[in-house]
Amino acid sequence: xxxxxxxxxxxxxxxxxxxxxxxxxxxxxxxxxxxxxxxxxxxxxxxxxxxxxxxxxxxxxxxxxxxxxxxxxxxxxxxxxxxxxxxxxxxxxxxx
Numbered sequence: 001x002x003x004x005x006x007x008x009x010x011x012x013x014x015x016x017x018x019x020x021x022x023x024x025x026x027x028x029x030x031x032x033x034x035x036x037x038x039x040x041x042x043x044x045x046x047x048x049x050x051x052x053x054x055x056x057x058x059x060x061x062x063x064x065x066x067x068x069x070x071x072x073x074x075x076x077x078x079x080x081x082x083x084x085x086x087x088x089x090x091x092x093x094x095x096x
Contacts, residue, residue, distance in 0.1 A: 050065060051085065083096065
C-alpha cells in the first residue's frame with residue numbers, strides 16, 4: 001500500500017524542495033498559493049505556450065524557456081496532476 005510518505009519521497013526531488021503539508025482545516029486551494037509556488041506566473045505561461053499537441057522533449061522545454069530544470073519539472077507536475085499533459089517515452093510531453 002502506498003502511503004503519503006512514499007508520495008512525498010517521489011515528489012520532493014522533482015520540486016527541488018520539501019512539499020508543504022496543509023493542516024486538516026486548511027482548504028486545498030491555499031496549498032498552491034503564490035507564496036508557496038517557486039515558479040512565477042509569467043514563467044508558467046511561457047512554458048505552457050511552448051507545449052502543444054506535438055510531443056516536445058523536456059530538455060528542449062528547458063532550453064527554449066530559458067529556465068531551470070526544477071521550474072520546468074514543477075510546472076509539468078502541476079499540469080500532469082491537472083490532467084492537462086501526456087507523457088510519452090524518451091522524456092517527451094504534450095498537451096492533451
